Amino acid sequence: MFTSLRLPLIGLLSFTLVQAVSAAECATDTRRGAEVFATECSVCHAVTKGTTGMMGPNLFGVYGRKSGSLAGFSYSQAMRDKDVDWQAENITQLITQPQAFVPGTYMPYMGLASADDRQAVACFLKEQH
Ligand code: HEC
Known part of the structure; x- marks a missing residue:
């Protein structure tokens, strides 16, 4: 009986730890993220669900989404081939130097x-869902 309980408990514990770590990574002030988004990204990207017609893909729900996968947006072949799920780590890499992270x-x-x-800004995007 105890062995059958132990596995789910370990699972629950490590899940809680992972949650705690990602919360800490995003402990930065998200108001700052909103400001950065407004000045650096909003000219090309919307974060409001359903908004289309901008130069860049809508970033509502981008966190955890596969790169180049928003239906109806014409991505570069490079972005479609990139094959990452957007998380803080690869979003920050992309916006460090887009052409270096996704050549083309x-x-x-x-x-x-x-x-x-x-x-x-990555933490701000995490909240847009
Ligand atoms: C001048 C316009 C422009 C600006 C400014 C811009 N982007 Fe983009 N962004 C684009 C375009 C266009 C694409 C699609 C790229 C492709 O298909 O290769 C894109 C793609 C992305 C993607 C991938 C989305 C997906 O669905 O795969 C992310 C994430 C992203 N941008 C984040 C940002 C962030 C964060 C900023 C601000 C720091 C920013 N972008 C600034 C035009 C822009």
Whole structure:
């Protein structure tokens, strides 16, 4: 009986730990992330569900979404082939230097110099769902 209980308990415990770690990674002030998004990204990206017609894909729900997979958006072949699930780590890599992370991408963005701002905007995107 105890052995059958132990596995689910370990699962639950490590799940809780993972949650705690990702919460800590996103402990940055999300108001800062919203500001960074407004000045650096909102000219090309919406975060409101259903908004289309911008130069970049809608980023509502982007966190955990597979790269290049939003239906109806014409991505570059490079972005469709990238095959990552967007998380803080790869979002920050993308916005450090898009052409380095996805060579051939259509995202005409030079990159965000501040690591704190990159993290803040990634955490802001995590909340847009
Ligand atoms: C000048 C326009 C422009 C700016 C500014 C811009 N992007 Fe983009 N972004 C794009 C385009 C266009 C694509 C699609 C790229 C492709 O298909 O290769 C894209 C793709 C993305 C993707 C991949 C989405 C998906 O569905 O796979 C993410 C994430 C992203 N941008 C985040 C950001 C963030 C965060 C910022 C601000 C720091 C930003 N972008 C600034 C135009 C822009």
